[in-house]
Amino acid sequence: MSSETKQILTTDGIPLEVSLKKAERRNKIKAFLLVVPLLFFIIITYVFPIGDMLMRSVDDKMVTEMLPKTFKAMEKWDGKELPEEEVFAAFHSDFIKLVEEKREGKLSTQLNYTKNGFKSIIKKLRRKSKSFEEGNYKEQIMAVHKRWANVEYWQAIKRRAPAYTGQKYLKGIDMFKNENGEIVSVPEDRRIHRVLWLRTLEIAFFVTVFCFLMAYPIAHLLATLPMKYSNLLMICVLLPFWTSLLVRTASWMILLQQQGLVNDFFVGIGLVADDNRPEMMFNKTGSYVAMTQILLPFMVLPLYSVMKTISPSLMRAGKSLGGTPFVAFWKVYFPLTIPGIGAGCLLVFILAIGYYITPALVGGASGTLISNQIAFHMKSTLDWSFASAMGLMLLTGVLAIYWVYNKLVGIDNIKLG
Amino acid sequence: MALPKYTEPHYRIWHYVYLTICAAVFFFLIAPLFVIFPLSFNAEEFLVFSDGMKSLDPDAFSLRWYKDMIYGTKNPWGLATKNSFIIAIFATIGSVILGTVAALGLSSRHMPYKGLIMAVLISPMIVPLIISGVAIFFFMAKAGLAATHLGIILAHIILGTPFVVITVTATLSGFDHSVTRAAASLGSNPVNTFMKITLPLILPGVISGGLFAFVTSFDEVVVVLFLAGLENTTIPIQMWTGLREQLSPTILAVATCLIILSTLILVTAELLRRRSERLRGINR
Numbered sequence: 001m002s003s004e005t006k007q008i009l010t011t012d013g014i015p016l017e018v019s020l021k022k023a024e025r026r027n028k029i030k031a032f033l034l035v036v037p038l039l040f041f042i043i044i045t046y047v048f049p050i051g052d053m054l055m056r057s058v059d060d061k062m063v064t065e066m067l068p069k070t071f072k073a074m075e076k077w078d079g080k081e082l083p084e085e086e087v088f089a090a091f092h093s094d095f096i097k098l099v100e101e102k103r104e105g106k107l108s109t110q111l112n113y114t115k116n117g118f119k120s121i122i123k124k125l126r127r128k129s130k131s132f133e134e135g136n137y138k139e140q141i142m143a144v145h146k147r148w149a150n151v152e153y154w155q156a157i158k159r160r161a162p163a164y165t166g167q168k169y170l171k172g173i174d175m176f177k178n179e180n181g182e183i184v185s186v187p188e189d190r191r192i193h194r195v196l197w198l199r200t201l202e203i204a205f206f207v208t209v210f211c212f213l214m215a216y217p218i219a220h221l222l223a224t225l226p227m228k229y230s231n232l233l234m235i236c237v238l239l240p241f242w243t244s245l246l247v248r249t250a251s252w253m254i255l256l257q258q259q260g261l262v263n264d265f266f267v268g269i270g271l272v273a274d275d276n277r278p279e280m281m282f283n284k285t286g287s288y289v290a291m292t293q294i295l296l297p298f299m300v301l302p303l304y305s306v307m308k309t310i311s312p313s314l315m316r317a318g319k320s321l322g323g324t325p326f327v328a329f330w331k332v333y334f335p336l337t338i339p340g341i342g343a344g345c346l347l348v349f350i351l352a353i354g355y356y357i358t359p360a361l362v363g364g365a366s367g368t369l370i371s372n373q374i375a376f377h378m379k380s381t382l383d384w385s386f387a388s389a390m391g392l393m394l395l396t397g398v399l400a401i402y403w404v405y406n407k408l409v410g411i412d413n414i415k416l417g
Numbered sequence: 418m419a420l421p422k423y424t425e426p427h428y429r430i431w432h433y434v435y436l437t438i439c440a441a442v443f444f445f446l447i448a449p450l451f452v453i454f455p456l457s458f459n460a461e462e463f464l465v466f467s468d469g470m471k472s473l474d475p476d477a478f479s480l481r482w483y484k485d486m487i488y489g490t491k492n493p494w495g496l497a498t499k500n501s502f503i504i505a506i507f508a509t510i511g512s513v514i515l516g517t518v519a520a521l522g523l524s525s526r527h528m529p530y531k532g533l534i535m536a537v538l539i540s541p542m543i544v545p546l547i548i549s550g551v552a553i554f555f556f557m558a559k560a561g562l563a564a565t566h567l568g569i570i571l572a573h574i575i576l577g578t579p580f581v582v583i584t585v586t587a588t589l590s591g592f593d594h595s596v597t598r599a600a601a602s603l604g605s606n607p608v609n610t611f612m613k614i615t616l617p618l619i620l621p622g623v624i625s626g627g628l629f630a631f632v633t634s635f636d637e638v639v640v641v642l643f644l645a646g647l648e649n650t651t652i653p654i655q656m657w658t659g660l661r662e663q664l665s666p667t668i669l670a671v672a673t674c675l676i677i678l679s680t681l682i683l684v685t686a687e688l689l690r691r692r693s694e695r696l697r698g699i700n701r
Binding site for chain 2: 024027028030031032033034035037038039041042043044045046047048049050052053056214215217218221233235236237238239240241242243244245246247248249250251252253254255257259260261293296297325350353354356357360361371374375378379384387388391392394395398402
């Protein structure tokens with residue numbers, strides 16, 4: 001059989017199989033060429049920069065380059081007692097060079113990340129080093145400030161010798177490498193990041209739950225009502241969906257303020273006293289309420305598109321077989337909506353976990369999320385490597401959720417509008 | 418959704434409870450938007466309903482905040498509006514061209530590594546915006562494009578293309594490829610076939626993807642906050658600064674205009690969706 005098929009030739013004498021393969025390859029290349037412009041664009045402007053974030057988050061070359069001789073001299077130092085004169089001399093020579101280039105401020109900022117207290121002693125050293133005499137630098141440097149005679153500060157410098165470091169990631173979960181190289185947690189009163197991670201998860205989780213509880217009934221109503229009514233009601237879902245995020249946040253700021261309508265209403269029905277209006281904004285409540293309303297359409301739309309495909313006769317069949325409406329709903333209808341629930345919950349949870357604008361405006365200090373911390377380090381402290389590290393930790397979390405979701409439900413269930 | 422006559426009383430009650438819950442949720446969804454309208458016509462500077470407004474006294478209403486929005490001397494809304502439209506229009510054009518061409522390749526059954534490439538192309542939609550913001554800022558800073566219109570336009574193309582890719586691939590999934598083969602057999606070249614046959618058929622998908630891209634750019638604030646300088650300020654940036662510093666009625670006037678704009682976009686998107694479904698023969 002195979003020998004017979006091989007003998008089929010096209011008109012120009014080439015075996016059909018070869019000719020078809022060639023055409024197939026040409027089609028493949030054609031299809032690929034169409035995708036190439038966008039693929040290149042996204043890879044260069046987006047995928048590589050995310051890789052750049054990874055490099056920045058572990059990059060620690062700055063200090064390594066600022067103190068080359070010191071680190072060379074420190075190689076022989078065991079790190080237990082104060083280092084020898086050789087290290088001090090090397091440090092002095094590096095330091096003089098930095099002062100000439102006016103970069104000693106950067107060094108003090110960097111070393112201060114590792115151990116508090118470097119800022120003032122480096123400033124002092126810069127002033128005193130002008131009148132240093134040649135030789136015996138150990139004595140002279142130690143005389144500048146008693147911390148220079150403390151071995152812990154020299155150990156801190158030595159820890160900055162490697163060009164790459166994971167310390168930013170440790171800092172992101174409130175841990176650090178101590179003098180002996182052990183990884184330990186920071187004191188309890190300074191653990192700000194763990195609180196933030198937990199709060200981000202908590203808010204994202206509850207916003208998802210609230211959205212689900214509110215979206216399920218209305219998606220069901222939209223899917224079962226006759227077209228002419230449901231189209232009208234659909235506008236109530238789609239109008240917020242298409243409206244600017246900032247406009248919606250602004251309306252919540254008006255509603256939730258102390259003299260706002262929500263408080264007026266509570267006072268009106270006698271729930272709270274007029275002179276004792278609760279704070280509903282600039283705290284967690286504000287974040288919860290505003291984020292739930294803003295993300296609700298993202299839950300309604302996937303649920304609706306799944307429910308629309310469920311035939312009403314299934315519920316009727318369930319009832320006619322003797323189930324009460326509740327049983328029919330729970331055993332027949334609900335299981336069929338699970339793909340929609342999965343898609344909606346994934347979408348809302350992932351959007352909520354990376355939310356930035358709304359919590360920053362209505363969340364106050366107790367309602368902000370990890371994204372706000374990333375923005376804070378990008379714009380205020382300018383610790384970009386730390387912002388990168390936190391961003392990548394968040395990204396890993398999001399991708400992990402996608403992966404799990406894809407295993408459980410399949411990613412193709414996400415639909416737009 | 419009238420209940421049949423034989424419905425038992427407790428299901429009847431449950432049915433009305435269910436309708437009440439739905440009404441409450443719809444109210445929660447849509448009501449906040451309507452707070453903005455009346456307050457933007459407030460004659461006073463406070464963001465609460467004055468007694469005059471509650472009794473519908475005509476003197477309690479005025480257009481002063483709209484005047485302030487347009488003619489106010491220290492208001493940057495004019496520049497912001499101009500920038501927002503320039504950026505959104507160019508970002509939409511860029512996203513639509515790149516996204517549609519890529520979608521054509523992706524819907525070909527000959528496309529190799531389809532899943533992987535699709536994942537890369539729609540990743541800007543999946544990754545949290547703050548991370549995209551940081552990454553794009555690093556790139557634009559290195560390329561010397563920070564604080565330029567071009568930089569922001571490119572950034573918005575990155576964020577907008579996934580929507581175009583998704584909507585156009587969805588439209589192409591119901592596309593009958595034999596019509597392009599028919600065109601080719603009649604002697605049309607591929608470009609001509611695309612312009613005369615394919616594009617008119619997939620146009621609803623392309624336009625609705627473009628609308629998504631436009632809205633994404635027009636409403637985008639996280640990435641612009643990293644990229645924009647004083648000259649590149651946009652409407653969302655001005656709203657953001659305004660909301661952070663002091664909630665003024667002028668912002669509500671702007672917000673009202675934005676709600677009107679989004680209503681127009683919603684209507685266009687709906688009409689397109691219906692047309693597209695009719696063309697694809699989906700009758701729901």
